[in-house]
Amino acid sequence: MARQGFRRRRRPPDVRALVDQHLGAGDPTGWFEPLYAGAGDDADAVPWAGSVPHPYVTDWLDDPVATPSGSRAVVVGCGLGDDAAELARRGYEVTAFDVSPTAVAWAQRRFADLDISWRVEDVLELPDELLGAFDLVIEVRTVQSLPGVVRDAAMDAIGRLAAPKGVVVVVTLVATDTDIARAWQGPPWVQAPSELAVYRGSGLVRLALEHPEPDEHGAMEVRITWQRPEGTPPTEASIGGPGGLPIHG
């Protein structure tokens, strides 16, 4: 008989096996849906779910590097929705999307009291209606959970969500140098500092880069604030598909 008050913890998923299976089949994002579905509504079985907004996000909202010029916000790879809920509570008009239908339905149930536009979307195939549509773009730990083959395209797409004057806040794990990033066994796959230049390529300018000292592995979670300059609407993708090769020189 279960002891009163004792919550049985679901066995953590074998993330490595799921990642290997999907990456081996050429599907870099396919492992998220089975992971969420296998969690069976138990957030403890989702390795990254903290059930609270990321502290870098709350801290940014308390003391913004740049004040967004409007209230339209989007959360990329929203997972179980805590960052989206925080934005909605602070008065933003929030769109939140994730590639996993189970995550999106779960987030919607958790925050049914909040007026948030929840969507199932792949950041690698965004509909035109979302491009350039937001004053504030929040990306927390999505790019670092994607393998290198699609990362440039994901960062470029994230940048293109921002309207002119739109502000983009990125929270991601960054290595102190490229060799560390290259040797890193993910997920998450730590980003090389040079990779972040893709956001510039998508038309953004960097306003701030904030981070603690690197850890003993030579990595740190950074918060970068970017902005799309006024009068520069996002145009076509500057990054190609798999391989992240520049297609416009």
Ligand SMILES: C[S@@+](CC[C@H](N)C(=O)[O-])C[C@H]1O[C@@H](n2cnc3c(N)ncnc32)[C@H](O)[C@@H]1O
């Ligand atoms: C490491 S989790 C982080 C979730 C959430 N941002 C957080 O910090 O708790 C990465 C999230 O990105 C989502 N994701 C991965 N690839 C995606 C894609 N191509 N488009 C949209 N979401 C994606 C995953 O389903 C997952 O919810």
